[in-house]
Amino acid sequence: MPHMRRTRTLAALVAALSIALVAAGCGDDEESGAASTAAAGSGEKTKVGFIYVGPKDDFGYNQAAYEGSEAAAANLPDIELLQAESVPEDAGAERVMERMISQGAKVLFPTSYGYLKYAQAVAAKHPDVVVVHQGGLEAEPKQPNFGTYFGTVYEPVYLAGIAAGKATTSNKLGYIVAFPIPQTLANVNAFELGAKSVNPEATTTVVFTASWCDPGKQAQAATALISGGADVLTQHQDCTKTIIETAERAGASTVGYHYDASSLAPEGWLTGSEWSWGPMYTDIITAALDGTFEGSQYDGDYRVGLQTGDNPFVQSAFGPSVTDETKAAIETAKAGLAEKGIFTGPLTDQDGKEVVPAGTTLTYDEVEQMNFLVEGVVGNIPK
Amino acid sequence: MTALRRAVAFRPTGVLVTETLRWAATVLVGLAGFAFFVAAVGENPFDALSAMWRAAVVDPIGPGEVLVYAAPVVLAALAVAIPARAGLWNLGGEGQIAMGVVGATLASQLLPASLTSWAALPLLAIGAAIAGAIWCGVAGLLRITVNLNEAISSLLLSYVALRVLDYLVNGPWKDPGSLGIPQAEPVPSAQRLPLLDWLPVFGGGRLHAGILIALVALGVVLYVSRRTVWGFRLRVVGGNPEAARRAGLRVPLLILTAMLAGGALAGVAGFVQLTGVEGAAKGGIAGVYGFLGFLVSWLGRHDPLAILLGALVVGGIVVGGDALQIDAGLPAAAINILLALLLLAVLGRRGRTAGVEG
Numbered sequence: 001m002p003h004m005r006r007t008r009t010l011a012a013l014v015a016a017l018s019i020a021l022v023a024a025g026c027g028d029d030e031e032s033g034a035a036s037t038a039a040a041g042s043g044e045k046t047k048v049g050f051i052y053v054g055p056k057d058d059f060g061y062n063q064a065a066y067e068g069s070e071a072a073a074a075n076l077p078d079i080e081l082l083q084a085e086s087v088p089e090d091a092g093a094e095r096v097m098e099r100m101i102s103q104g105a106k107v108l109f110p111t112s113y114g115y116l117k118y119a120q121a122v123a124a125k126h127p128d129v130v131v132v133h134q135g136g137l138e139a140e141p142k143q144p145n146f147g148t149y150f151g152t153v154y155e156p157v158y159l160a161g162i163a164a165g166k167a168t169t170s171n172k173l174g175y176i177v178a179f180p181i182p183q184t185l186a187n188v189n190a191f192e193l194g195a196k197s198v199n200p201e202a203t204t205t206v207v208f209t210a211s212w213c214d215p216g217k218q219a220q221a222a223t224a225l226i227s228g229g230a231d232v233l234t235q236h237q238d239c240t241k242t243i244i245e246t247a248e249r250a251g252a253s254t255v256g257y258h259y260d261a262s263s264l265a266p267e268g269w270l271t272g273s274e275w276s277w278g279p280m281y282t283d284i285i286t287a288a289l290d291g292t293f294e295g296s297q298y299d300g301d302y303r304v305g306l307q308t309g310d311n312p313f314v315q316s317a318f319g320p321s322v323t324d325e326t327k328a329a330i331e332t333a334k335a336g337l338a339e340k341g342i343f344t345g346p347l348t349d350q351d352g353k354e355v356v357p358a359g360t361t362l363t364y365d366e367v368e369q370m371n372f373l374v375e376g377v378v379g380n381i382p383k
Numbered sequence: 384m385t386a387l388r389r390a391v392a393f394r395p396t397g398v399l400v401t402e403t404l405r406w407a408a409t410v411l412v413g414l415a416g417f418a419f420f421v422a423a424v425g426e427n428p429f430d431a432l433s434a435m436w437r438a439a440v441v442d443p444i445g446p447g448e449v450l451v452y453a454a455p456v457v458l459a460a461l462a463v464a465i466p467a468r469a470g471l472w473n474l475g476g477e478g479q480i481a482m483g484v485v486g487a488t489l490a491s492q493l494l495p496a497s498l499t500s501w502a503a504l505p506l507l508a509i510g511a512a513i514a515g516a517i518w519c520g521v522a523g524l525l526r527i528t529v530n531l532n533e534a535i536s537s538l539l540l541s542y543v544a545l546r547v548l549d550y551l552v553n554g555p556w557k558d559p560g561s562l563g564i565p566q567a568e569p570v571p572s573a574q575r576l577p578l579l580d581w582l583p584v585f586g587g588g589r590l591h592a593g594i595l596i597a598l599v600a601l602g603v604v605l606y607v608s609r610r611t612v613w614g615f616r617l618r619v620v621g622g623n624p625e626a627a628r629r630a631g632l633r634v635p636l637l638i639l640t641a642m643l644a645g646g647a648l649a650g651v652a653g654f655v656q657l658t659g660v661e662g663a664a665k666g667g668i669a670g671v672y673g674f675l676g677f678l679v680s681w682l683g684r685h686d687p688l689a690i691l692l693g694a695l696v697v698g699g700i701v702v703g704g705d706a707l708q709i710d711a712g713l714p715a716a717a718i719n720i721l722l723a724l725l726l727l728a729v730l731g732r733r734g735r736t737a738g739v740e741g
Binding site (some may be wrong): 035055085086091095113136262 | 443
């Protein structure tokens with residue numbers, strides 16, 4: 001009966017509105033009470049917000065960042081963490097950051113690539129809050145309370161490539177990548193160059209999944225690579241569990257990424273690359289709270305690698321099958337990396353065209369513009 | 384608003400009070416279930432719920448954010464409600480929103496950037512409405528020509544639309560200045576919806592004119608479905624298509640126009656998200672608004688006023704849900720549990736009272 005229904009709807013509206021009004025009245029009192037206690041207590045902890053695109057137990061990018069935040073909080077007893085996981089890379093991220101600021105956050109770490117423009121918008125609205133974005137490049141205009149930071153991801157990936165090149169018997173390596181952006185292309189290239197440095201026959205087949213974490217596509221890609229003959233799998237995904245478990249079940253070896261997931265592959269784990277964010281997070285938060293952030297190295301695009309300092313992206317522990325000979329080869333190569341970069345000419349791309357001439361090394365900045373795959377990589381950059 | 388006035392005029396106050404109490408009880412059942420869950424994971428349920436409340440209602444930006452979220456949900460729900468009047472299922476809201484984004488972006492690229500807001504915004508909205516209407520219209524056309532179930536075809540077309548948007552923002556439309564993030568070039572600032580910063584309580588944050596567009600659309604749908612011949616005929620088709628045909632109604636045309644109108648509304652939701660919130664086309668811009676719109680429309684039995692209420696509740700839960708993580712330290716999935724419990728409580732009540740209503 002339509003009339004009955006209309007009454008229902010109206011009743012629901014009345015119920016909702018009256019609850020809203022009553023509670024809004026109570027809330028106002030609460031708010032002013034909270035404000036006065038905050039002003040009175042000077043020993044209050046400073047709040048620092050972390051925002052993750054995925055779950056904080058993903059055996060990958062987000063778990064590494066989450067554990068970094070916990071490490072920073074352990075180093076800095078005067079801070080309190082505000083955490084938000086599984087926040088999509090859309091306007092909702094801006095709302096979450098605003099919520100953290102209204103809860104008193106003075107430093108924000110939006111840790112995913114796609115948060116960049118929302119992070120900059122929030123920084124522009126709140127000059128008293130320091131916002132540092134993980135992995136992006138600051139777009140114009142530069143803001144004094146905004147910066148980006150990252151490690152040099154392809155350095156430990158090159159070293160892991162050596163382990164993969166030594167371990168493979170089919171000479172086919174598989175790389176499962178999310179999106180074709182400069183960072184991921186640099187990793188694929190570094191992996192192939194590392195493998196080729198010890199095994200000239202090694203090729204790397206690349207598959208793009210167009211998602212940072214889609215376990216369905218990951219399983220599909222991993223299965224396809226293994227049935228195509230690949231016996232070592234690695235990845236550039238946020239969540240790493242599915243691919244590692246698929247490889248382990250199929251008896252293939254694994255090179256990890258973002259996080260030490262060796263517990264998922266007790267047999268096949270070779271090595272990997274993982275974040276050790278604690279020290280850098282601690283340093284950034286300290287600068288922000290001391291009021292020395294503006295003009296510091298973090299106020300801008302801060303990148304660090306073996307050639308310039310302590311890379312927060314480090315090599316993971318070795319698995320049981322890695323030989324002493326391989327470990328020695330990796331040690332030698334690592335010492336060489338601080339001297340001479342990975343992308344040193346002559347390098348040719350997949351079509352045999354020279355992309356880095358002999359005697360030239362790409363700088364960290366140039367690598368962040370990378371748009372080619374080197375010879376030895378099988379598969380195309382999606383257009 | 385006529386409907387509201389009539390409802391007030393013709394309902395005895397007693398019924399209104401009982402109904403109000405019943406609704407409050409239903410919501411309380413949902414909240415009590417959630418409180419149980421929160422206690423089970425070792426947090427204080429009262430703290431969690433009051434944190435949600437503060438985030439959605441008390442915080443300065445809370446009420447505005449609820450409306451920002453509710454606007455596309457209202458439009459997506461209306462996109463389900465109109466075809467539903469004619470007995471049709473539009474499950475393709477997500478894709479039609481994405482096509483709305485494509486249509487509005489295309490219009491933006493064709494128009495000179497110097498055009499004023501008053502000239503440009505309606506043209507972008509029309510572009511979005513046409514694109515959404517075409518996408519939903521295809522499902523309607525397949526239904527009337529080859530009798531293909533529109534629920535299936537609109538859902539499948541949705542995936543195609545999302546891929547089309549992905550392709551455009553990763554390829555031809557990709558903004559070279561976006562530093563590798565797949566998105567189109569931002570629309571000019573004259574093509575952004577104005578902020579409602581003059582509005583007390585709700586304004587001040589990101590609240591934009593999208594909610595006004597949603598309210599106007601709601602009013603139009605209310606009027607059209609209750610006061611026009613077309614709206615009446617849709618209901619006849621929905622009630623019994625065979626009887627409608629025998630009564631001389633052009634059923635295929637009614638089916639097609641219902642689907643076109645629904646798609647146009649979803650397309651406008653895309654326009655609202657593009658020009659009000661994101662400012663540039665990107666994959667994922669359609670979010671889960673299509674799904675939520677479907678849910679809200681069915682829960683409210685496609686009644687426009689119930690849709691408004693449902694969209695506000697969904698917006699409140701999403702915005703309040705941020706606080707469950709940030710303030711109360713609950714896992715991100717907690718919000719989905721709350722949403723599910725509230726929906727189950729409402730549906731359970733519906734089921735129980737269905738017999739009484741007759």
